[in-house]
Amino acid sequence: MIKLVLLILAGMCCAAHAAALGLAGAGKYPVGFRVVEQYDYSRAYRSATDLVTGQPYTGERARPVQTLIWYPAAAQGRPMAYRDYFDTLGAEDDFSASAADKARRIKAELDMATAGPRAAPAQQALAAAMTASRDAAARQGRFPAVVYGPSFGTAAMDNADLCEYLASHGYVVIASPSVGARSRAMTKDLDGLEAQAADMAFLAGFARSLPNVDAARIGVMGYSWGGLANVLAAARDDRIGAVVSLDGSVRAHSQYVDGSSTAARYVLPERLTAPMLYVGARPHSAETINKHGLNISYSLLNKMVHADTYILTMNPMSHSDFDSFMLRFAPDESFDQYTREEATLAYSWAARYVRRFLDTYLKGDPTGKAFLMNKPVANGVPPRLMVTDIRLAASPAPTLESLAAELGRTGFANAIAAYNRITARQPAFTLAPRAISQWGGGLLERGKAQDARHIFALGVHLYPADAGMMDGLAAAHLALGQRDEAARSFRRGLELEPQNAERRKQLLALESR
DSSP states (O other): OHHHHHHHHHHGGGGGGGGGOOOSSOOSSOEEEEEEEEEEEEEEOSOSBOTTTOSBOOSOOEEEEEEEEEEEBSSOOSEEEGGGGGGGGGGSSOTTSOHHHHHHHHHHHHHHHTOGGGHHHHHHHHTOEEEEEETOOBOSSOEEEEEEEOSTTOOTTTTHHHHHHHHHTTOEEEEOOOOOSSSSSOOSSHHHHHHHHHHHHHHHHHHTTSTTEEEEEEEEEEETTHHHHHHHHHHHOTTOOEEEEESOTTTTTGGGTSSSTTSOTTOOGGGOOSOEEEEEEOOOOHHHHHHTTOOOSOOHHHHOTTSOEEEEEETTOOGGGGSHHHHHHSOGGGOOSSOHHHHHHHHHHHHHHHHHHHHHHHSOOHHHHHHHHSOGGGGTOOTTSEEEEEEOOOSOOOSHHHHHHHHHHHOGGGHHHHHHHHHHHOTTOOOOHHHHHHHHHHHHHTTOHHHHHHHHHHHHHHOTTOHHHHHHHHHHHHHTTOHHHHHHHHHHHHHHOTTOHHHHHHHHHHHTO
């Protein structure tokens, strides 16, 4: 909220430009907008003691997740003004406040934004007509959902223009504010980052409960800090089908995803298989990077070899230009190398590429992939406005899942050869003995003894000194009626662990018949 107020105060001199912001090619659907106040009861937010009064806190302590939803509407209602989005700022993390308290908070923010000589231009900016209609009836049908994460500590409405645009093209877009782990203030650390990532995961779950959302088609999108939090969310949930990062902090804050001691250790290239669109600002010079001490020694985007990755560089855009709020209110002086009009045009093209990317991977639109693969000028992009760098997935991710999928296609008799092919590409890939035993045991439970035999044979190949693996192979042989083979496996197990009484009992039973 503080960022919004400061930006408004800085930008009132140029608010005449605000109403001019618009995205070319709006979709066929009217857009509805609503706000849901809900809690994630699995996470605590308020402490047991009120940190202001020192008294016991008696309200709801679960994490509040203010939820903004843009969606295809049944019909166009009264269009909102930009000022209407300020109504969402009265209760971002405090739903228990009275209506009067919320109104006072909103009024205080507006009074600050419209004070003194800024009054007239501010009123023009706030009155700018938007596309969405508040609480319009939702259109029937099921649409893909996109969960949006805003920038560091900012409000959920910081990219309302893009959210409206996507909704007009048949997406349900859901956003919540960037809120810290235990207070409204976001913190620049892993706790804060994972709090926002968890909010996005919560919203993805909420999206699946909505009657107008297709639960099988969900993507995540984020700007700046939110464009790093959504990568964490995707690394944790492979049901996420597409990732959009708007100049996301995977570059500026790579220490959270580089596998170091400060990183989220589950963010691994093999777990990032969802297609990604990274839309970045014009690059810094080497001198600027050196001056600000930015660490560019690690690139997550270069490591994402198991996902289709599209990197767009928007030459007229600086980092802040990916926030439509900033484009509306930033002063003219902040547009140094390019004009506001050029940055706004680039934002419009970025929005179009976001939509075509989502169309490709969430809607299965066959024309979307061709659009993404084209040179920008072939799509009508003005020369020199943007540069593309496309890296299609080089190979499947080396995981237990990918190995299982391959054996499901080619047959389990191919287990050792398939494993060797994966390790030839990715030598670090391993299957732990426990994972193999659980896999083989699961096949036995489902009556697939022949397949289980091949999995335990893989286990024996990898761990020839593991007596438990020999037991698994013996169990598979017994299920197939192969008594002699089972006896040989138990015998080998006893050679490895001579004191195992149960294994000796099994072998004696086989040999006595």
